[in-house]
Amino acid sequence: MTNHIRISRTSSAAKLAAVLAALIVVILIAAPYWAGRADMRLMGEIFLYLALASLWNLLAGYAGLVSVGQQAYVGFGGYMLFALTIFAGLPPVVAIALAGVLGALISIPVAALIFRLRGAYFAIGTWVMAEVFRLSFAQVSALGGGSGTSLPTDIVRSMADGRSEREALAYWLALGAALVVVTAVYLLLRSRKGLALTAIRDNELASASLGIDIWRTKFFVYVVTSGLTAVIGALIFLQKLRISPDAAFSVNDWTAFVIFIVVIGGIGTIEGPIIGTLIFFLLRETLADLGTIYLMVLGLVAIVVMLKAPQGVWGFISQRFNLQLFPLGYRVERPKDS
């Protein structure tokens, strides 16, 4: 028996996963050279949903801020892309980044108001805010009012020369955004703030007594998440090239699906949203013809998962095989006797 115990944040599974992930990323970056147009659009959509799901998971699964109103920032980001390119003449890529900054800024007064609501009432409060955003943008006649507007062709053309170049750019932006979001969530959770978040999630009272400022930590997470959600929103509508209040602030598209993805994949884990996104699109591509039935099945699956296996698909796998691909905690390792 040796007492050379090592504290480590990683594991061989995590190392293997990192190598595999790097390989997959390289293959995905090269997609414009091997994938068809429709596949690329689908993959772009998958990346953007993955980003939305990771952000919602950070908010609800780690910070305990269960929002059903993140469509406020998806729509806001989308509208900012249109406004900044059409009225300020900014290049789309700059507009997307700026949309994120503005999204974070606008979320500050929003948070100041809705953080007064507790728990479930906070959730509906976020929905009210999203409605306020939707109704406000519907009043802006320069952006098409209630019926919306399209991105002018000269702005679309300014992105890149040919159609396939533009689509490749949109694809890379979506892939890049998903990578940035997942990495940012991962790094945030590994940081001191992340530890504080986990402590708050596990026991709010105890962490308050340990001197963690719960309000400020949650506020920080809310603002960061909202800014990044606005970036994703801008990218979503860069793909669509057309925006309207109902599409931009849709609770079904930008919140219901995202919640189902996270719940089914496994809330409160980094891997959960990834698995959930894959399952969601797999189901959608095979069952979408069923229309409303498909959505009922999705809702039912989410309810059953929540009641019977609240840790989701990833929670089930990681418990079964003691796996963690994005190591957040510390593990004690004892070298094998030589």
Add this chain to the structure above:
Amino acid sequence: MDLVNAVVQGTLLGGLYALFAAGLSLIFGVMRLVNIAHGDLIVLAAYLGLTTTAALGVHPLVALIVVVPAMAGIGYVLQRAVLNHTLGDDILPPLLVTFGLSVIIQNALLEGYSADPQKMDAGALETASVALGPLSLGVLPLLTFAFAIAVIAGLQWVFYRTPLGRAFRATSDNQDIAQLMGLNKRHVFGMAMALALAVTAVAGILLGIRTSFDPSVGGGRLIFGFEAVIIGGLGNLWGTLVGGVILGVAQTVGATINPGWQLLAGHIAFLVILAVRPNGLFPRISG
């Protein structure tokens, strides 16, 4: 004069919002549950009313005789079969399960009734009005307001004057000790949801007579009800009536200034009150 008229019409509209809110307030009071599917259940009740009037050829108000017990039954079963399993210290399960429920109800209604807007025909009642000085008050809005007062008074009576209400309050105070008194909390919660959805049935039918509806409008009804609850103060049933009236007046006054501002004005009134009085105007319990 327009303003006076808007305030009066808004007040009457507030009766409908109070009906949206009363069930929400009731179940929060008894079991601290916030039901995201509440609005969709209101719409479900409207569709049940539609089917009942069509099948039996009766007036929508007569359909209440069928729809109220039907919704109460749905509420009891829903609570015992699903929602009781979500209650606990964690707020995620009830929230996400009722959210899933909302999507299921919405799509089931789409499947059954299509997305076309529907309306219930209440005949002469819809256009009848009485003159009050220079104002003309619709009989239907007046009736709705009367229903709201009657429903809230009735709930108040159940809550404070009956053994069932005692059981509600005792279970809300302390679930463990209530069980030691022989109260089965699952059944008590089932009864609370049954009562809440009975109110929802009234709200749904009156909604369906007043305006056209389609499966997607549930979310909006939930939000109106929620705003009325928060404005009035958590756990205060008469407060929800005041909250509904404030919301209704804000909307109609907003609409007289600019027709596009109707809903926005209501939300802004809610946000202003949230900023100034975070616990609402007449809070009874802390959230």
Add this chain to the structure above:
Amino acid sequence: MPEPILTLRGLDAFYGDFQALYGVDLTVSEGEVLAIIGANGAGKTTLLRSISGLIGNMAEQVQFRGASIGAERPDVIAQMGLAMVPEGRQLFPSLSVAENLMIGGRVNREGPWNLRKVYDLFPILEERKAQASTSLSGGQQQMVAIGRALMANPDLIMFDEISLGLAPVIIRDIYKALPGIVGGGMSAVIVEQDITKALEVSSRVYCLQEGRVSLEGKSDAVSREDIARAYFGVE
């Protein structure tokens, strides 16, 4: 020896991962007053919560009048005739004094106790019947809690620390009422910090120490030394 009304066999109880009781064996006979003593954290309240069903156990670990109730729901156990006066009174703040008593009577069991009898036992409660239960003094609240349990006409009534936080003169009054309560054939389990009081009113006594029974005997036969040893675990 009269029939046992309550029997515990090897009762283990857990709060999550923490085990609070280890193999407790205990019997309460028909009509008997049993005292349970022990230091803070010895497991006395856990024991009562286990018996009343608030903590789930294996069915056969708790037998009440011949039925295995260890895994029953608390409301079912209450209907079977087991009532508790919980530690700290725990009245329902939203209910008036009379309503608190009435809700105790909702199990609707036959027996001598009703609202009139409770008011006769504690006349002050009749004067205060319409008041909010929270407006009463500690002693009066304890009377409501006792009355609320009696309203169920239980076969077995359990008192958890009824003298905690009350003035000595009030404790004396409440204990003075005790013979009138348990005289009618009702069995009782009394959990009490005040050992002298506990021994005075009971026929037998159990002492708990760190979740185990450390002493069992007739209340008038156990010595001070036995109790000190069982209580603190000192030799």
